[in-house]
Amino acid sequence: MGTKNVRLDDDVYERVKAHKREDETFSDAVARLIEDVSLLDLVDESAEYDAERAAAQKATLKRTARADAESAAGLDEKGS
16 A cells, blocks of 8 residues: 655644554544544435434534534643
8 A cells, every 4th residue: 555645734643643542643533533434425315314323423423512612721831
């Protein structure tokens, strides 16, 4: 598998770094962080409504928002 260089803004880099586990590479961390749900997954107009899937996606989005808020709070504490 090949590699690519990717430029990240400092704030994005810090968010990934905050979520990166000790045994992960940055690539592993990014893959894990983006694997849950994409907003594009919610747009499948041909699919029938699946309440269980919708609830799982909603829970994932809440978990992601909570993790982002915790990261932001941690960055605020570091900056103080």
